[in-house]
Structures are given as C-alpha cells and as structure tokens.
Amino acid sequence: MHPTGPTLPLLRPPETLLDTPGTRLSHGGVLDTPAGLLTVLALEHRPVPPQGGAVSPWLVYLTMPGRPYGTLALPRLLDDQEYGVQLVICxxxxxxxxxxxxxxxxxAFLPRSVGLFLDAAVTPSPAADLLAEPALLEPSRDGGAGERAGGAPEGVRVWHSGVLRVGGLLYTRLEATADRPGLLVGPAWDPSPRRPADSPPPLEVRTEPPGGHRHFARSWGEEHSAVDAVLLAERAPLRLDWTCHPLGMSNTRALGAG
Incomplete structure (x- = not known):
C-alpha cells in the first residue's frame, strides 16, 4: 500500500449553498490543483434535471462585483438518476x-442564481463531506516508466481531488497535468477502447472490496489526462486506490464506515 501523498491546498471545505424543499446545492470544496482552481457542484434532486443536450445548462464562473467579465468554467456533468444527484465538475x-x-x-432548474465569495466565512456543509483531502501522487516503490532520476516524473504532476461524499455516492477525480504540450501523447496515455486489450487505462480508480462503481468519464489531451469516478458510499469500510500506470505512481486511502 502507498500512503496518500502531499496534500493540495483546499481553499474552502465543502459547503451547502442552497437548501430548499426538494432541491439542495452544495460544493465539494474549492481546490487549488496543478491544473488550476477546481470545484465540484452537487445538485440533489429527484428526478435529476436533464443535461440539455450537447451544451451544458450550467453557467458557472468567477468574477468580482462590478466587473463586466469573469473566468468561465466549462462544466462536465455526471448524472445519477437513481440517487437523485447531478455532479457538475468545474x-x-x-x-x-x-x-x-x-x-x-x-x-434554470434552481429557484435563483447562487453566489459565494471565496474569502467569506466558511459554513460547513451538513450534506457534503470530504472524506479524503486532495493530494499529489507519489512514485511506486518499484518505480515506473517516464520517471526521472529524482523519482518524480519530468514535467507531469499527478493528483487526485480527494473523496467527496454526497448522498449515497462518492466522487473523486484523478488527473495527470503536464507543464507543456506533448508530454501526455502516445499509446500509454490513450484511454480509449483502441488501446490493446491487455493494456490498462492510463489512470485508474479502484476499490477494495471491488465493485460499487457507478460512473466513469475520461478525457485526454496533450496537457492532461483525467478520469472522474462515481462510486457507492454504502460499501464501507472501503479502500480506494488511485493509480497512474504510465508513471508507476499510486496512492491508497482507507475509508471507514459511516
């Protein structure tokens, strides 16, 4: 087993932003990652609102009061109709x-737009809980391809977003972030079904005992490779493994019951 690596800055812990009859909106923490700021919104509602086709119905951005522009997120959506949760990765x-x-x-499904000042006082969430803090992955003891002499991969940082529990689900993101284009090309980084049958995907999120996986979503480019995983929160105690095969990096976290 490989312990969790150095933690990443957590600018805000999870908070519940809107709690009305039948609808609750929380964020799973505002994280400072090698890829920049990241947050995951959790909308709890039955039924989960439709995605709205190819264009995300969510508008999520950072701005300052009075500023005519903002920094726009491009949200990715993971829906779980059975559990009544929509996860919005921003x-x-x-x-x-x-x-x-x-x-x-x-x-449009929310009764009103919601705003949160990042430097305002924090109100802990009764609904969203970060079970493991975001962290960098470290090389496995036996090393791995792509590793430089000091033990760290040249120009690539691999990190996970921690483990967010909301409702009966767990969410985590595992990403390799490159400092420049071209570092994450080649067959070893290909997450598609085109890779050889005996080749594992570049990034894996696994559980022990196995099973309990609800959803996976992968993305890949010259400067990033990522997988978003949604798991059942009811299978506890649980061990979660994050693995980057091309770089021989792995972390493990044991999650207790409750």
Missing amino acids: QFGQVAERRGLVLVMHH
Whole structure:
C-alpha cells in the first residue's frame, strides 16, 4: 500500500449553498490543483434535471462585483438518476488574483442564481463531506516508466481531488497535468477502447472490496489526462486506490464506515 501523498491546498471545505424543499446545492470544496482552481457542484434532486443536450445548462464562473467579465468554467456533468444527484465538475484554470472573487452558479432548474465569495466565512456543509483531502501522487516503490532520476516524473504532476461524499455516492477525480504540450501523447496515455486489450487505462480508480462503481468519464489531451469516478458510499469500510500506470505512481486511502 502507498500512503496518500502531499496534500493540495483546499481553499474552502465543502459547503451547502442552497437548501430548499426538494432541491439542495452544495460544493465539494474549492481546490487549488496543478491544473488550476477546481470545484465540484452537487445538485440533489429527484428526478435529476436533464443535461440539455450537447451544451451544458450550467453557467458557472468567477468574477468580482462590478466587473463586466469573469473566468468561465466549462462544466462536465455526471448524472445519477437513481440517487437523485447531478455532479457538475468545474475547472477554472490558473487564477492569479483571488481576493474578492465571487463564485456564481446558475441553472434554470434552481429557484435563483447562487453566489459565494471565496474569502467569506466558511459554513460547513451538513450534506457534503470530504472524506479524503486532495493530494499529489507519489512514485511506486518499484518505480515506473517516464520517471526521472529524482523519482518524480519530468514535467507531469499527478493528483487526485480527494473523496467527496454526497448522498449515497462518492466522487473523486484523478488527473495527470503536464507543464507543456506533448508530454501526455502516445499509446500509454490513450484511454480509449483502441488501446490493446491487455493494456490498462492510463489512470485508474479502484476499490477494495471491488465493485460499487457507478460512473466513469475520461478525457485526454496533450496537457492532461483525467478520469472522474462515481462510486457507492454504502460499501464501507472501503479502500480506494488511485493509480497512474504510465508513471508507476499510486496512492491508497482507507475509508471507514459511516
């Protein structure tokens, strides 16, 4: 087993932003990752609102009061109709100035737009819980391809977003972030079904005992490779493994019952 690596800055812990009859909106923490600011919104409602086709119905952005523009996220959606949860993965990239920023969320399904000042006082969420903090992965003891002499991969940082529990579900993101284009090309980084049958996907999220997986979503480019995983929260105690096969990196976290 490989322990969790160095933690990543958590700018805000999970909070519940809107709680009305039948609808609850929480965020799973605002994280400062190698890819920039990241947050995951959790909309709890039955039934889960439709995605709205190829264009996301969510508008999520960072701005300052009175500013005519903002930093827009491009949300990715993971729906679970059975559990009544829609997860909205929002990446903003690198944001240099954060003082006075407000996070704004809008969806036609919400009774109103929701805003959160990033430097406001924190109100812990009764509904969303971060069971494991976001962390960088470290090389496995036996090393791996792509590893430089000091034990760290050259130009690539691999990290996970922690483990968010909301309702009966767990969410985590595992990403390899490159400092420049071209570092994550080649067959070893290909997450598609075109890879050889005996080749594992570049990034894996596994559980022990196995099973309990609800949804996976993968993305890949010259500067990133990522997998978003939704798991059942009811299978506890549970061990979660994050693995980056091309770089021989792995972390493990044991989650207790409850």
